[in-house]
Structures are given as C-alpha cells and as structure tokens.
Amino acid sequence: MNLQVTTHSEDQTFLLGRALGAVLRPGDFLSLDGELGAGKTRLVRGMVGGAGLPTAAVNSPTYVIAQEYTLGSISAGEKTNGGGASSLRIVHVDAYRLRGVDELESVGWDALISSQESPLHRPIVLIEWADRIERALPKGDTRGSIRISHDGDGGPDDSTRVFDITLPASWKARPEWVEFEKVTSVMNEPNAVPETDRGVAQPAKRGSTICPITGKLVPPDSPTYPFTDERARMADLSRWLSGGYVVSREITAEDLDEVGPGESA
Known part of the structure; x- marks a missing residue:
C-alpha cells in the first residue's frame, strides 16, 4: 500500500x-x-x-x-x-x-x-x-x-x-x-489551514485542519476550530499561561512605539 x-x-x-x-x-x-x-x-x-x-x-x-x-x-x-x-x-x-x-x-x-x-x-x-x-x-x-x-x-x-x-x-x-x-x-488539501494559523479568522475559505493539541482532524465548521474540543482549547491556553509557548522574536523598538501612554510592553 x-x-x-x-x-x-x-x-x-x-x-x-x-x-x-x-x-x-x-x-x-x-x-x-x-x-x-x-x-x-x-x-x-x-x-x-x-x-x-x-x-x-x-x-x-x-x-x-x-x-x-x-x-x-x-x-x-x-x-x-x-x-x-x-x-x-x-x-x-x-x-x-x-x-x-x-x-x-x-x-x-x-x-x-x-x-x-x-x-x-x-x-x-x-x-x-x-x-x-x-x-x-x-x-x-x-x-x-x-x-x-x-x-x-x-x-x-x-x-x-x-x-x-x-x-x-x-x-x-x-x-x-x-x-x-x-x-x-x-x-494534501491545497487549501488546508496550517496549524500555525490558528487564531486567524478565515470563516469563508478555511478548510479542515489538524488540532495542534490532539493531532486529530477538525472540520471547518467546528465551534472550537482549530481545536478538537473545548478541552484541547483550554490545554492550548494553559501552555501560553504557563510559559510553554514563547514569542518567536525579541521585542523591537517599533513594537515599543506602538504601546500607548500609560501602557507597558
């Protein structure tokens, strides 16, 4: 096969x-x-x-x-x-x-x-x-x-x-x-949404994707898209809160310029 x-x-x-x-x-x-x-x-x-x-x-x-x-x-x-x-x-x-x-x-x-x-x-x-x-x-x-x-x-x-x-x-x-x-x-789908695009709203064109937590198929009309279910969504959130994810680059001067008065980076 x-x-x-x-x-x-x-x-x-x-x-x-x-x-x-x-x-x-x-x-x-x-x-x-x-x-x-x-x-x-x-x-x-x-x-x-x-x-x-x-x-x-x-x-x-x-x-x-x-x-x-x-x-x-x-x-x-x-x-x-x-x-x-x-x-x-x-x-x-x-x-x-x-x-x-x-x-x-x-x-x-x-x-x-x-x-x-x-x-x-x-x-x-x-x-x-x-x-x-x-x-x-x-x-x-x-x-x-x-x-x-x-x-x-x-x-x-x-x-x-x-x-x-x-x-x-x-x-x-x-x-x-x-x-x-x-x-x-x-x-193999040409319009499949990569798991790295989670969080980006693509309601009209998004295709099936793979849950980054469970590795299972998620249809485009799933209410917890791009996650398999609410439990997977919360597991992803927990990783952010616990430091399991990191930002892929350092903060730049341009980023700091976008912070308004009274705010902090």
Missing part, C-alpha cells in the same frame, strides 16, 4: 508522525530514508509522541546507534494485538555511521528481529538511514518504509517535505488507521 503526503512545516511533519505513531504495534519495523536535514528525526519524535511517550527525550542516536524509549504498562487492545498487558518499547536506530550489517551486533539486532519472543514484548523499531542495512531488515507485513524528499526552493527557510510511504495493507485494519487517513488527506 503506497501513499504520498506533503507537509509544509516542521509542525506538520511532527503531526504526520504522531498520527502514524498511533497506528504502530509491537513488532513493527519502519525504515526512514532521506538526505541530511530531511526531517527523519522530527518524524520519529512525532511517532514516539503518537505512541504515548513524551517527546523531549527523542534525539537522533547517531553516535550511540540506538536509543530505547519505554512507555510503561498498557492494557491489552490499546497498542497490542490482544493477549494481556504489555510494556511497549520503541527502539530508535540511526544507521548513518554503520559501515555494514556486521556492525549491528553492537545494538543487539538479533534480539530485535527475533521471532522467538512473544509479539506483545517485541519493540517497535524505527530506523533512520535504513538503506545502509537493507539486507538485515525483516520482510513481510510487519515492515513499512518512508522516503523523505525536499519539494521547495531549497532555501534555508524551506520546510516543505514529500513523504513517499509504503505500509503493509494489513495495517489498515487497525482502529487508528481511520484517523491517520484523515490527517494525511487534510495535509
């Missing part, structure tokens, strides 16, 4: 990853390829978040080759294929510095791909620069792949990316697939 998705900002790349991360199950492998700076690690950060792990710990493991993120105990049916509780793990591999599959032994590769372990206890494996270890990757319906390419003017501010995604057809049966499909379709 093949699909192509275009994102126009780093935030959208993160949201795409988050939607896909919710689909992943123990034992899944996802290979990621693209040039340096393509957005592989940002996509991984989104996928880890989509699986339920705080994303602050996610960085490219170039020098350590592999990092493991644990999500704690979850109940059957949430992120497993049934059969009891599971401690979900995500292993993030960066094969950039590897010279061949022989060096995979240092990260315990044989254990990662072993079919002897119960499916509930296998990790989700996300592999950057996977083309360098192609011979070692498993085949079948547990593996997907993503190739990322630039699709803009190539300038320093260009954040447009094209994701060519190949996933097993069996993944469509997973409950989270419906939401993933909605997210990808919105990102």
Whole structure:
C-alpha cells in the first residue's frame, strides 16, 4: 500500500508522525530514508509522541546507534494485538555511521528481529538511514518504509517535505488507521489551514485542519476550530499561561512605539 503526503512545516511533519505513531504495534519495523536535514528525526519524535511517550527525550542516536524509549504498562487492545498487558518499547536506530550489517551486533539486532519472543514484548523499531542495512531488515507485513524528499526552493527557510510511504495493507485494519487517513488527506488539501494559523479568522475559505493539541482532524465548521474540543482549547491556553509557548522574536523598538501612554510592553 503506497501513499504520498506533503507537509509544509516542521509542525506538520511532527503531526504526520504522531498520527502514524498511533497506528504502530509491537513488532513493527519502519525504515526512514532521506538526505541530511530531511526531517527523519522530527518524524520519529512525532511517532514516539503518537505512541504515548513524551517527546523531549527523542534525539537522533547517531553516535550511540540506538536509543530505547519505554512507555510503561498498557492494557491489552490499546497498542497490542490482544493477549494481556504489555510494556511497549520503541527502539530508535540511526544507521548513518554503520559501515555494514556486521556492525549491528553492537545494538543487539538479533534480539530485535527475533521471532522467538512473544509479539506483545517485541519493540517497535524505527530506523533512520535504513538503506545502509537493507539486507538485515525483516520482510513481510510487519515492515513499512518512508522516503523523505525536499519539494521547495531549497532555501534555508524551506520546510516543505514529500513523504513517499509504503505500509503493509494489513495495517489498515487497525482502529487508528481511520484517523491517520484523515490527517494525511487534510495535509494534501491545497487549501488546508496550517496549524500555525490558528487564531486567524478565515470563516469563508478555511478548510479542515489538524488540532495542534490532539493531532486529530477538525472540520471547518467546528465551534472550537482549530481545536478538537473545548478541552484541547483550554490545554492550548494553559501552555501560553504557563510559559510553554514563547514569542518567536525579541521585542523591537517599533513594537515599543506602538504601546500607548500609560501602557507597558
């Protein structure tokens, strides 16, 4: 099953990853390829978040080759294929510095791909620069792949990316697939409102968008647009009040000139 998705900002790349991360199950492998700076690690950060792990710990493991993120105990049916509780793990591999599959032994590769372990206890494996270890990757319906390419003017501010995604057809049966499909379709809409435009009234032309808090689809006529619901709106407000958001530039002299008498910046 093949699909192509275009994102126009780093935030959208993160949201795409988050939607896909919710689909992943123990034992899944996802290979990621693209040039340096393509957005592989940002996509991984989104996928880890989509699986339920705080994303602050996610960085490219170039020098350590592999990092493991644990999500704690979850109940059957949430992120497993049934059969009891599971401690979900995500292993993030960066094969950039590897010279061949022989060096995979240092990260315990044989254990990662072993079919002897119960499916509930296998990790989700996300592999950057996977083309360098192609011979070692498993085949079948547990593996997907993503190739990322630039699709803009190539300038320093260009954040447009094209994701060519190949996933097993069996993944469509997973409950989270419906939401993933909605997210990808919105990102491919030419008139989709970017999540960075929230707060700007566009009643006549605005399209469906993706909630910056939940990552779910929000229709243009939603009373809480661009948020999924009132709870998401309040969570966004809380981030502003707690300092979770910051202004993207310093205050300038021109800004101060706009402050009226008796007011303060």
